Amino acid sequence: MNYLKIFAPATVANVSCGFDSLGFAVDAIGDEMTFTKTAEKGVKITNITGANLTYDVDKNAASAVVKKILNETNADFGIELTIHKGFSPGSGLGSSAASAAGAAFGANQLLGNIYSELELTKFAMFGEEVACGTPIADNVAAAVYGGFVLIRSYQPLEIVKLPVPSELRVVAIHPQIEVKTKDARDVLPTKIALKDAVTQWANVGGLIAGLYANNYELIGNSLVDIIVEPVRKTLIPHFDDVKNAALKAGALGAGISGSGPTIFALCKGEEVAEEVYKNIKESYKNTGIAFEMFTSKVNNEGTKIIESK
Amino acid sequence: MNYLKIFAPATVANVSCGFDSLGFAVDAIGDEMTFTKTAEKGVKITNITGANLTYDVDKNAASAVVKKILNETNADFGIELTIHKGFSPGSGLGSSAASAAGAAFGANQLLGNIYSELELTKFAMFGEEVACGTPIADNVAAAVYGGFVLIRSYQPLEIVKLPVPSELRVVAIHPQIEVKTKDARDVLPTKIALKDAVTQWANVGGLIAGLYANNYELIGNSLVDIIVEPVRKTLIPHFDDVKNAALKAGALGAGISGSGPTIFALCKGEEVAEEVYKNIKESYKNTGIAFEMFTSKVNNEGTKIIESK
Numbered sequence: 001m002n003y004l005k006i007f008a009p010a011t012v013a014n015v016s017c018g019f020d021s022l023g024f025a026v027d028a029i030g031d032e033m034t035f036t037k038t039a040e041k042g043v044k045i046t047n048i049t050g051a052n053l054t055y056d057v058d059k060n061a062a063s064a065v066v067k068k069i070l071n072e073t074n075a076d077f078g079i080e081l082t083i084h085k086g087f088s089p090g091s092g093l094g095s096s097a098a099s100a101a102g103a104a105f106g107a108n109q110l111l112g113n114i115y116s117e118l119e120l121t122k123f124a125m126f127g128e129e130v131a132c133g134t135p136i137a138d139n140v141a142a143a144v145y146g147g148f149v150l151i152r153s154y155q156p157l158e159i160v161k162l163p164v165p166s167e168l169r170v171v172a173i174h175p176q177i178e179v180k181t182k183d184a185r186d187v188l189p190t191k192i193a194l195k196d197a198v199t200q201w202a203n204v205g206g207l208i209a210g211l212y213a214n215n216y217e218l219i220g221n222s223l224v225d226i227i228v229e230p231v232r233k234t235l236i237p238h239f240d241d242v243k244n245a246a247l248k249a250g251a252l253g254a255g256i257s258g259s260g261p262t263i264f265a266l267c268k269g270e271e272v273a274e275e276v277y278k279n280i281k282e283s284y285k286n287t288g289i290a291f292e293m294f295t296s297k298v299n300n301e302g303t304k305i306i307e308s309k
Numbered sequence: 310m311n312y313l314k315i316f317a318p319a320t321v322a323n324v325s326c327g328f329d330s331l332g333f334a335v336d337a338i339g340d341e342m343t344f345t346k347t348a349e350k351g352v353k354i355t356n357i358t359g360a361n362l363t364y365d366v367d368k369n370a371a372s373a374v375v376k377k378i379l380n381e382t383n384a385d386f387g388i389e390l391t392i393h394k395g396f397s398p399g400s401g402l403g404s405s406a407a408s409a410a411g412a413a414f415g416a417n418q419l420l421g422n423i424y425s426e427l428e429l430t431k432f433a434m435f436g437e438e439v440a441c442g443t444p445i446a447d448n449v450a451a452a453v454y455g456g457f458v459l460i461r462s463y464q465p466l467e468i469v470k471l472p473v474p475s476e477l478r479v480v481a482i483h484p485q486i487e488v489k490t491k492d493a494r495d496v497l498p499t500k501i502a503l504k505d506a507v508t509q510w511a512n513v514g515g516l517i518a519g520l521y522a523n524n525y526e527l528i529g530n531s532l533v534d535i536i537v538e539p540v541r542k543t544l545i546p547h548f549d550d551v552k553n554a555a556l557k558a559g560a561l562g563a564g565i566s567g568s569g570p571t572i573f574a575l576c577k578g579e580e581v582a583e584e585v586y587k588n589i590k591e592s593y594k595n596t597g598i599a600f601e602m603f604t605s606k607v608n609n610e611g612t613k614i615i616e617s618k
Contacts, residue, residue, distance in 0.1 A: 197501055199462075209517055209521070
């Protein structure tokens with residue numbers, strides 16, 4: 001293989017109760033990237049569309065990951081990269097994670113598929129570090145593995161791929177405002193009440209049990225975040241209105257995607273998802289804030305090849 | 310049915326990471342209770358063996374539950390109760406929970422099995438309140454449902470029965486010392502670091518995923534409690550030695566059963582369980598503290614009928 005084009009999905013991290021531990025990938029939104037083998041060693045970005053990102057190979061999350069992989073494998077070839085961002089950086093949908101996961105996946109394909117998903121996640125975490133300063137795993141793991149993932153541990157890194165009930169749909173709204181990652185981190189409490197932690201981990205347990213047991217009611221009951229959402233939602237205008245609109249239309253639950261501002265809702269079935277989409281749209285249209293929306297299946301494959309030669 | 314004899318299992322609450330949320334039932338240890346219909350209304354305890362417990366029907370967890378059920382159903386008969394405690398109160402193995410769950414189960418049988426497991430759990434929680442002052446659900450739910458249970462929520466009460474991998478075995482040691490529930494509660498922090506809570510709920514998630522996926526390695530990796538065990542183990546002499554002995558012999562993990570002093574270990578398969586049993590025994594024999602031990606399957610049926618007419 002000398003060339004491939006890949007799709008790297010957008011991802012929803014935290015998933016209400018699972019702050020810094022859970023994530024899932026979506027089908028409808030993501031980046032497209034191409035990888036072309038070159039005789040000249042090293043990595044080069046030849047084109048970036050869809051967002052204004054750096055071409056500096058050491059500062060761009062995608063090229064930094066490709067460079068690291070080529071170095072570590074002592075590859076006798078180079079890679080030319082194009083990146084088409086299918087969604088905005090700063091949306092809370094794992095933009096840098098998609099770039100980093102896509103880069104790890106694509107380089108690995110040109111190397112003959114020598115790395116496991118866990119190893120690809122580690123490379124992609126380096127891209128997150130380049131882009132955001134911290135090697136957070138929840139978005140990149142979801143983008144690499146697809147489906148729902150649990151980051152069971154960082155030291156050593158252990159990722160658990162969880163099953164995806166087939167009727168699960170996601171609806172998301174991205175208000176076009178900026179939530180600075182620093183602000184989203186600064187509002188977090190450093191300490192929490194033990195009793196709240198117990199409530200939260202019972203919900204994490206319930207969500208995971210619901211995913212395994214195809215129990216949508218249990219999934220819905222468990223999509224509750226009493227720790228992070230109450231403080232972070234203050235950074236997201238009209239969060240409660242959107243959440244209420246989603247729940248009223250039959251969503252299983254709704255919450256903040258990553259550190260926001262995107263708000264996601266999980267639903268059982270297409271029909272409910274359509275109603276939830278409409279109701280959220282209706283709730284936001286008079287806010288004066290521009291927004292984008294999508295409905296999607298949960299992506300169960302992770303990053304994937306869409307063309308190769 | 311005018312008479313039945315039941316077995317109500319001992320239970321392990323918390324299960325390392327799942328403080329106040331997880332529990333499981335054991336097969337080898339439990340109470341036996343008999344229930345005899347009487348023409349005279351009301352409840353009476355005619356015999357208690359195996360432990361020194363009150364015959365006062367309003368203060369004994371078992372009779373208090375039977376009385377409540379008879380009252381709520383406006384039953385036209387009474388029940389005579391005998392209780393044989395198969396294990397000691399104060400062991401951390403859910404002694405009052407076994408009595409309370411057994412009582413709810415037995416009375417329900419004589420009423421023609423009108424209540425669900427969830428309803429029986431609620432009645433049994435009343436017994437816990439009578440015995441301990443708080444209607445904690447983890448032990449009673451495990452004793453009613455059997456297997457592993459998750460208390461997803463208290464308000465409203467939601468219990469999730471989790472699957473039990475078939476090779477799972479438990480080894481437990483009960484040092485004959487008293488850990489006062491008040492002391493066990495008093496050492497708990499009221500606040501914990503958010504980052505520790507994240508570690509803990511990732512482990513709760515991992516344990517539940519491991520139970521569903523029959524993934525013993527994941528179960529073992531997840532049996533870690535960084536919040537409660539570090540403070541409670543100070544009340545249990547030689548806890549670290551027992552835990553190390555268990556892990557050295559191949560246990561998946563080990564921790565405090567409920568609020569102690571019993572220490573449990575989970576193992577994959579009989580052979581490992583035998584080695585773990587021997588190694589723990591060896592580690593404790595020179596401590597000068599008397600102890601009891603058992604090895605058991607996880608009880609997947611909960612409270613059950615062993616004789617009826």
